[in-house]
Amino acid sequence: xxxxxxxxxxxxxxxxxxxxxxxxxxxxxxxxSARTRERIWNQVVEYIEDGDAVIAWKATTDQGFAxxxxxxxxxxxxDFDGMTLVTFAPAEDMAQTGQxxx
Numbered sequence: 001x002x003x004x005x006x007x008x009x010x011x012x013x014x015x016x017x018x019x020x021x022x023x024x025x026x027x028x029x030x031x032x033s034a035r036t037r038e039r040i041w042n043q044v045v046e047y048i049e050d051g052d053a054v055i056a057w058k059a060t061t062d063q064g065f066a067x068x069x070x071x072x073x074x075x076x077x078x079d080f081d082g083m084t085l086v087t088f089a090p091a092e093d094m095a096q097t098g099q100x101x102x
Contacts, residue, residue, distance in 0.1 A: 006053070052072060054069045066084065
């Protein structure tokens with residue numbers, strides 16, 4: 001699994017570093033069971049505050065992987081006939097909500 005965080009608080013970064021290897025700033029990798037992966041992701045959801053994060057893992061889907069996001073950014077996952085695709089919101093939409101585009 002891979003977790004990528006942006007603007008994550010130090011408390012969350014420390015929690016992730018306990019379980020996963022931080023190969024670049026905000027990029028964490030590891031290989032855990034589905035149950036452990038869900039527990040780690042629940043920590044991300046609970047502690048992300050104003051940041052955002054995405055998790056991707058190997059799954060038995062046509063794509064071979066699945067992913068989830070938390071927080072607000074320009075990329076949003078959408079289901080399209082059983083495949084998960086990503087929509088990309090224009091920067092203007094983000095500006096209206098007071099967010100900086102990422």
